[in-house]
Amino acid sequence: MNKRKATTLKEIAKKLDISISTASRALNNHPDISDATKEKVQQLAEKLHYSPNLFAQGFRTQRSHILGVIVPNIAHYFTSTILKGILKEAETKGYKVIVSESNNNENKQSEMLRTMSQFGVDGILLALSRKTTSVDSILNTLDTVPLVLFDKVSHKIPCTQVVVDEEIAAFNAIEHLINTGKKRIAIIKETENSFNSEKRFAGYLRALKEHNIEVDKKIILSTEDVSLYKGRMMTNILLSLKERPDAIFAITDTAAIGAIKALHKYNIKIPEEIAVVGFSNSIHATIIQPSLTTVDQPGEKIGKTAVMYLIKEIESNKNEITTKTVTVKTHLIVRDSSFKV
Amino acid sequence: MNKRKATTLKEIAKKLDISISTASRALNNHPDISDATKEKVQQLAEKLHYSPNLFAQGFRTQRSHILGVIVPNIAHYFTSTILKGILKEAETKGYKVIVSESNNNENKQSEMLRTMSQFGVDGILLALSRKTTSVDSILNTLDTVPLVLFDKVSHKIPCTQVVVDEEIAAFNAIEHLINTGKKRIAIIKETENSFNSEKRFAGYLRALKEHNIEVDKKIILSTEDVSLYKGRMMTNILLSLKERPDAIFAITDTAAIGAIKALHKYNIKIPEEIAVVGFSNSIHATIIQPSLTTVDQPGEKIGKTAVMYLIKEIESNKNEITTKTVTVKTHLIVRDSSFKV
DNA sequence: AAAACCTATTCAAACGTTTGCGGGAATAAT
DNA sequence: ATTATTCCCGCAAACGTTTGAATAGGTTTT
Structure with missing residues (x-):
């Protein structure tokens, strides 16, 4: 790399026999400069492939872009x-x-x-x-x-x-499940102070409330990290309940996929016996069998x-x-x- | 944002009653500076949260980091x-x-x-x-x-x-298939000038050659973009052959997954009837059923x-x-x- | 004809850092 | 005691750009 040095304002100015400042202003389209010289300068700059030294510029203006x-x-x-x-x-x-x-x-x-x-x-x-x-x-x-x-x-x-409208998204997801006839909807969420998780949980609660479904704490599960593995574990817990849920809303697609894998293991029909809904529209959503209902975040x-x-x-x-x-x-x-x- | 201006070398120099250049050199651990002053300067710099103005520095040294x-x-x-x-x-x-x-x-x-x-x-x-x-x-x-x-x-x-050692990786993948008893191994690859694809193809050919398996052009398929959809289409083609392959090596995981989906559709047992191997170890590899044999690229x-x-x-x-x-x-x-x- | 006013340009400073060079003081060599 | 050497340190230039202020020439106003 020969590091051929870049052309500078000074060179342009010298070639056109004008001052550096006019050259600068001409390129920045400053109103003080006549159209004639602006034209001249801009053309020469173009020809010499001038581009301002970003460091000098940033140094001067304190703006880095x-x-x-x-x-x-x-x-x-x-x-x-x-x-x-x-x-x-x-x-x-x-x-x-x-x-x-x-x-x-x-x-x-x-x-x-x-x-x-x-x-x-x-x-x-x-x-x-x-x-x-x-x-x-x-x-x-x-x-x-x-x-x-x-x-x-x-x-x-x-x-x-x-x-993202987490609360509304979760609400819609739950309402969708309710509309398909589900009545006992479990949720796999994160423990406390995750902003996103709490919002989604709020949407879950609101949907149940508006449809007069009582909340059952036994099917509200929380975990530190909503991973695939945890999704499996949580649904294992859900399956061990006397009253199994008929749907699972996982706060996250990976957890939802974990849930599906667990359900597969027990040969439970999805969605007939238990439906699953995720959140994120990850790339996995269409890979997994059955394909996953989920919330698409743009x-x-x-x-x-x-x-x-x-x-x-x-x-x-x-x-x-x-x-x-x-x-x-x-x-x-x-x-x-x-x-x- | 109050843009409280950063501390500069000048300020440090003034406070310590030394010149700017010594301050600079002290911070850059220049041999000309005594340990005593180095110590002084560095401590004060620490205390004032001094950090060099990256623009000035880059401007001067023409290095941006x-x-x-x-x-x-x-x-x-x-x-x-x-x-x-x-x-x-x-x-x-x-x-x-x-x-x-x-x-x-x-x-x-x-x-x-x-x-x-x-x-x-x-x-x-x-x-x-x-x-x-x-x-x-x-x-x-x-x-x-x-x-x-x-x-x-x-x-x-x-x-x-x-x-990545594309050629060897492909060679190993194919050899693995051969070791499991497969004799008629199809490949789904990219058309011509993809560097990666050609390397993998070369590995495929070498493996066949070293194991005295003749290559059959009917089971060497190329496509412009190795997508999931194309993976499905290509395996559909393979399934329509009189002599079906007993294994498919897809140049890419997504295509391999497409292949698996197609095989599912025709209820073909994987890997007993047709085995599938991909390339990349994408996150899908463990999501798909059956989990995908693939080449892990670090x-x-x-x-x-x-x-x-x-x-x-x-x-x-x-x-x-x-x-x-x-x-x-x-x-x-x-x-x-x-x-x- | 002097004063006021534009217009187009130039001057020069400034931004903060690095660095070649020179120099003074202390130490070592002669 | 003089010279050479070493060790620290300061001076000042330089990097390329932007920008407030000054200036020159030209035009209009009084």
Whole structure:
């Protein structure tokens, strides 16, 4: 690599026998510059493949045109879908995106927030790591650089948050089960302080209430991590009950798939005996047999809107923190695990 | 956000009544500086949460400590696994990573290479977009900035490349099938100029040859995109043959799953009647029934080694292009679709 | 004809860091 | 005592860009 040095403003200025400042202003379309010289400069710049030295520019303006993204796990399908949306929108708005994984480690998350802000990103997009207990570091970076939360959020942090209509989604899912004649609907959820899980649980409760179905705590199961394995274990528990449920709503697709596997083992007919509904519309949903009814979350849209709000906040350089929750709509995808045609 | 300005070298220097340059050198552990002052400076820097202005630094040194990554599709599981490795290794080496998606669009890929190099990344990691025909733009950026290819590579580009032992992996997969008694092994592969597919095909051929099995072109099927749908279609074709195969090797897990679905439809016993082997060890492999025998590609390791080589190239600022192919080992994971215990 | 006002341009400073060079003080060699 | 050497440190330039202020020339207003 011969690192042929890039053309600079100075060279352009010299060739056209004008000052560096006019060259700069001409390229930035400054009103003070005559159309004639603007034309000249822009043409020469084009010809010499001029592109501003991003460091000099960023150094001068303190704007990097870089967005930082921190997610718990990049290999999670839904997350990568969001990332897709983020990348796309950022690109069209002229921003680059640097991404980091917190691996659900709160300390690492704090560390990353710090290094990103001192790195000079213009804004940060953050999906909270599981069990983020101390929001101090986040509040800290919040008064250094604009930040918007998405997917995994917390109302303890005053900033704009982009989420999915978890409660309504869960409500619709449960109502769908009720409409297919199910009356005893179990739920596999996360333990307490998962924002998403609690919202979905609320939707579950509301649906039961509106349809006058009494809640039975025996079929409300909680677990630390809603994995495939835990999905199996939980349904094993459900199957051991005297009164088995006739449907299972798992807070997560992987848990739902675990449930299906457990039901398979006991040769229980899905959905006739027990229906299963998941949440996320993961890629597995159509792989598993029977195909899984689940809630589709528009990942790309989430990413896109998160970027939109972040950039809006960046470019209106008001120093006030806007705290606003944007909700993106989901929709239920009915497949064989809950209703066969 | 009050944008409380960061502490600068000047402030540290003033407080300690030394010059800016000594402060700088003290922090960079320059031999000219006495241990005493180094100590002083570093302590104060720590106390004031000093962190160098990355722009000024990058501006001065023309080093950004940013790596650029371009992949066809970030939501592809294997890709995101590689990314994981990249992020991890880059972080430990003190680099940030900006990522872009080419969406398998060659023009976009070129565009991204250009903007990344003019953006000032220190190096680029690239997984070629499908059907990259013109390598000109790549050769162009290659003499501006160090570049290493991974996963989707091309020998037309003189640079270090990190790949998987595709040929051996395929060979082992086929040999495994032969060892289980299969004699008529079909392959579902990609059409021509996919580097990966051709390598795997070569392994297939070699395995047959070494075991004195004649190749039958009727059971060698090619397709443009090895999707689930195409996997189904191809196996439908295979099932319509007078002489059906007794095993199917699909170049890709998704196609293998398509094959399994097709076999299910015709109630063909897997693996007794027809065995199936895939490639990639996607997350689906254990979801599908029967679980899929497949080749595990160590994504994280690929990402990690790619970063290692790239950084090595960056930091030894020899201006020569090193062209070297690093091969990462895979291993076959035998599951129910090829061999039941 | 002087004053006021545009218009198009240039000057020069500034952003924070790194680094070649020079120099003073202390120590060692002659 | 003089010279050479070593050890620390400061000076000042430089990187490329943006931008407030100044300026020159030209036009309009009084």
